[in-house]
Amino acid sequence: MRIALFEPEIAGNVGAILRLGACLGADVDLIEPMGFEWDDRRVRRAAMDYIDHVTITRHADFDAFRSAIGSRRLVLFTTKSTQSAYEFDFTADDVLLFGKESAGVPAAVADICDARIRIPLRPQVRSLNLATSAALALGEALRQTGTLPSV
Template sequence: MPKLNIVLVEPRIHANAGNIARTCAVTGARLHLVGPYGFSLDDKHLKRAGLDYWHLLDISYYDSLPDFFEKNPDGAFYYFTTKAHKVYTDIAYPDNSYLFFGREDAGLPEDLLRSDYEHCVRLPMIREARSLNLSNTVAVAVYEVLRQWDFPQLENFGRLPD
């Protein structure tokens, strides 16, 4: 099965992180949390947002971006930012893609964006809006990649009970 990785860099809001954890759990995406965090990792609100899906989650923790890159040197890295010129749907995401998302209040560090600007992507939105909610952005991105991959190992049909 292709590997999809979600990287949250310095998340600040426990509810967003919990919602993103739930998205990762139900889709099989691996979650990488890069500190420092704006909440405690044992926060009951974080766990509540993820509901009872924590046992399905593949999660790794890092002290910093250098720590992350040292432990994950390979892969296709894509940086979601309002500062990008490319639209996220213009990318053909390969296996072992890493989708990076920054702090709710500041986004990803600009030096990171400048270092690999060709891999920066954005979700289109009206000019007057600052940004879409982080957990919503992650969900849109995850499902775009999985759509391109034809939803590997995901159940894509349901049925009504008799």
């Protein structure tokens, strides 16, 4: 299982997701450009020493990322979907894609994804924080596929 971030804008979110990947055993793909410098201290502060326990791959752009993941299924998490993440059948080699905090992904990227799903929310709110969304999504995907780390 992999988490992919499309042009992330907030260093702290990336750091938190790197820590999530380290703790739950998911590799993290960062699709550039990012809205901050890679050596931003906020990334390391949020990831803490866990950053050394996650495999991070940076991609120059979406095309480079798409080439790198090959035929793996690309599952986009978006507020523009009606398919619930809790009614979706994940597979162990899925790539969970999340868009940039301010705008998600462009239509051209959404169109080539294999699936578009959402985390159900109350109607009076718009969206969750990126790191929170990634945690809920990865947890459900790992639960479904039986690949959660053992305690």
